[in-house]
Amino acid sequence: MSAATVETRRHGAQVTVEVTGAVDIASHDLLFEALHQAVGDEGVQQVVVDLTATTLLDSGGIGVLVAANNAARTARVSFTLTGVSAPVRECLDAAxxxxxxxYETRRPAHTAPLRTTDVGFAFDPPAPGQDP
Known part of the structure; x- marks a missing residue:
């Protein structure tokens, strides 16, 4: 199992956080810091978490994603997962x-397709002046 690495790229108002390897206790802080910095950066409107190369996501890593999603909602920033492999999706589903x-419904070719009964809920932040 390879240790997780986290790479952040910004393109205008979008930040992509690419997570590679195994997200476990050794990498929770790294992922937490990257996601919360991305959500809190001035002018950011969308954070995309690319899990294409993520091989493991433990319960603590799931907690980091949930906390970042909540922070994004508070900050009125769109938060999206992409490239979710079947094993990682199963972990998220089981939790x-x-x-x-x-999550983004477009998937790289090597990831498992969604069943037709699966439905994604994209978060669009409320307009300024509206309650979240």
Missing amino acids: GVWRMLA
């Missing part, structure tokens, strides 16, 4: 958070 987290 009961898959449907809570926004």
Whole structure:
């Protein structure tokens, strides 16, 4: 199992956080810091978490994603998961958070397709002056 690495790229108002390897206790802080910095950066409107190369996501890593999603909602920043492999999706589903987290329905060819009964909930932040 390879240790997780986290790379952040910004393109205008979008930040992509690419997570590679195994997200476990050794990498929770690294992921937490990257996601919360991305959500809190001035002018950011969208954070995309690319999990294409993520091989493991433990319960603590799931907690980091949920916390970042909540922070994004508070900050009125769109938060999306992409490239979610079948094993990582199963972890998110087993934890009961898959449907809570926004995810992109376009998937790289090597990831498992969604069943037709699966539904994603993309989070669009409320307009200024509206309650979240």
